[in-house]
Amino acid sequence: xxxxxxxxxxxxxxxxxxxxxxxxxxxxxxxxxxxxxxxxxxxxxxxxxxxxxxxxxxxxxxxxxxxxxxxxxxxxxxxxxxxxxxxxxxxxxxxxxxxxxxxxxxxxxxxxxxxxxxxxxxxxxxxxxxxxxxxxxxxxxxxxxxxxxxxxxxxxxxxxxxxxxxxxxxxxxxxxxxxxxxxxxxxxxxxxxxxxxxxxxxxxxxxxxxxxxxxxxxxxxxxxxxxxxxxxxxxxxxxxxxxxxxxxxxxxxxxxxxxxxxxxxxxxxxxxxxxxxxxxxxxxxxxxxxxxxxxxxxxxxxxxxxxxxxxxxxxxxxxxxxxxxxxxxxxxxxxxxxxxxxxxxxxxxxxxxxxxxxxxxxxxxxxxxxxxxxxxxxxxxxxxxxxxxxxxxxxxxxxxxxxxxxxxxxxxxxxxxxxxxxxxxxxxxxxxxxxxxxxxxx
Ligand code: ATP
Numbered sequence: 001x002x003x004x005x006x007x008x009x010x011x012x013x014x015x016x017x018x019x020x021x022x023x024x025x026x027x028x029x030x031x032x033x034x035x036x037x038x039x040x041x042x043x044x045x046x047x048x049x050x051x052x053x054x055x056x057x058x059x060x061x062x063x064x065x066x067x068x069x070x071x072x073x074x075x076x077x078x079x080x081x082x083x084x085x086x087x088x089x090x091x092x093x094x095x096x097x098x099x100x101x102x103x104x105x106x107x108x109x110x111x112x113x114x115x116x117x118x119x120x121x122x123x124x125x126x127x128x129x130x131x132x133x134x135x136x137x138x139x140x141x142x143x144x145x146x147x148x149x150x151x152x153x154x155x156x157x158x159x160x161x162x163x164x165x166x167x168x169x170x171x172x173x174x175x176x177x178x179x180x181x182x183x184x185x186x187x188x189x190x191x192x193x194x195x196x197x198x199x200x201x202x203x204x205x206x207x208x209x210x211x212x213x214x215x216x217x218x219x220x221x222x223x224x225x226x227x228x229x230x231x232x233x234x235x236x237x238x239x240x241x242x243x244x245x246x247x248x249x250x251x252x253x254x255x256x257x258x259x260x261x262x263x264x265x266x267x268x269x270x271x272x273x274x275x276x277x278x279x280x281x282x283x284x285x286x287x288x289x290x291x292x293x294x295x296x297x298x299x300x301x302x303x304x305x306x307x308x309x310x311x312x313x314x315x316x317x318x319x320x321x322x323x324x325x326x327x328x329x330x331x332x333x334x335x336x337x338x339x340x341x342x343x344x345x346x347x348x349x350x351x352x353x354x355x356x357x358x359x360x361x362x363x364x365x366x367x368x369x370x371x372x373x374x375x376x377x378x379x380x381x382x383x384x385x386x387x388x389x390x391x392x393x394x395x396x397x398x399x400x401x402x403x404x405x406x407x408x409x410x411x412x413x414x415x416x417x418x419x420x421x422x423x424x425x426x427x428x429x430x431x432x433x434x435x436x437x438x439x440x441x442x
Pocket of ligand 1: 186188197198201203311313315316
């Protein structure tokens with residue numbers, strides 16, 4: 001049995017192998033913000049594009065959109081965010097720390113970290129006050145109230161305010177959806193937990209507009225479809241569950257919400273939320289803007305569609321997939337750490353390794369195989385150090401296959417392929433490697 005996966009282990013691997021760094025680290029970092037290195041970028045690109053494939057490319061009923069991050073501030077008044085997008089906060093007069101009133105059981109006392117805030121005799125907590133999570137900024141040079149603007153806290157509103165544009169140009173009829181991926185910003189005050197809760201994150205949201213009497217059916221459909229997507233790309237089913245929100249917990253706009261939760265190293269947490277937003281958003285923007293956001297059928301029937309929204313961040317998927325894939329095991333008396341990532345998610349698909357770096361014939365074969373494969377896939381050439389060390393490095397970044405060029409290659413034009421998970425090795429003709437890899441990644 002391997003040790004339990006802790007968040008510290010994930011953070012340390014991400015740092016060691018260059019997936020993720022603390023942001024602006026040379027200045028001491030900034031809480032809850034991170035920078036992505038090479039492998040982190042590749043893995044995020046894979047998550048984003050697999051989401052896009054499933055939500056847009058492989059369907060006929062969903063269109064793409066990329067709206068601005070800074071919108072007219074009236075959008076956020078109409079959506080209810082200026083008045084209500086807030087968390088209840090509590091300050092401690094003793095340790096001067098600030099906590100979320102609804103998450104005290106996850107926080108630690110500033111002076112006695114083994115206790116929760118309020119549990120130690122010298123804790124002196126204030127009443128809870130509402131704190132808006134939107135980052136404010138100013139547009140233009142004049143510092144008056146009219147120039148206040150916000151960084152979007154969700155991508156969804158950019159979709160609602162474009163409803164009419166898309167409907168007119170794409171000539172769609174509900175049910176149809178609009179999908180968007182982009183950065184969202186929240187001034188979260190419960191930092192920590194690595195990428196699970198960060199100040200800026202890449203949200204992937206899809207608003208699915210449906211006839212009102214079909215909303216319940218489509219809600220169930222999207223909960224299941226999104227659950228299946230996470231399983232397809234490698235999350236273990238026993239680490240996933242669907243949790244329905246109680247009435248008190250639901251947002252002001254929602255008539256039903258289910259979270260797909262994952263058992264992170266820090267405990268069960270929301271991976272993705274699926275909400276039935278009713279006609280709240282389109283009705284609010286119709287009223288506030290004076291532009292009718294409704295569907296008018298050919299026969300003249302008109303209604304405001306209801307909206308089903310699956311919303312998730314790349315960050316929460318990224319951490320869940322790393323935690324799920326992380327394994328420490330003993331192989332032939334040696335410890336190895338391996339990321340058993342789904343091949344489609346893995347940042348690098350294959351490594352090409354000449355057994356002896358000083359052997360120019362081996363290097364020549366390896367380089368030309370590398371040049372051939374990299375036209376189609378992200379592959380890596382590595383001739384640095386002992387072969388065992390090179391394998392271990394690839395295991396740690398989750399590379400599913402390694403092709404090794406050795407003495408036998410020079411004699412019979414075959415290479416060894418090593419499987420990351422089973423460690424099985426077989427020989428393939430070098431000319432057939434490309435087709436073999438294409439098949440294995442399909
Ligand atoms: P939580 O209750 O965990 O704060 P939420 O209910 O506020 O989350 P939503 O507003 O439903 O989150 O956002 C939709 C999705 O966006 C979440 O399911 C999650 O995947 C992602 N998300 C939200 N906030 C953050 C954050 N601060 N960091 C990373 N991802 C986030």
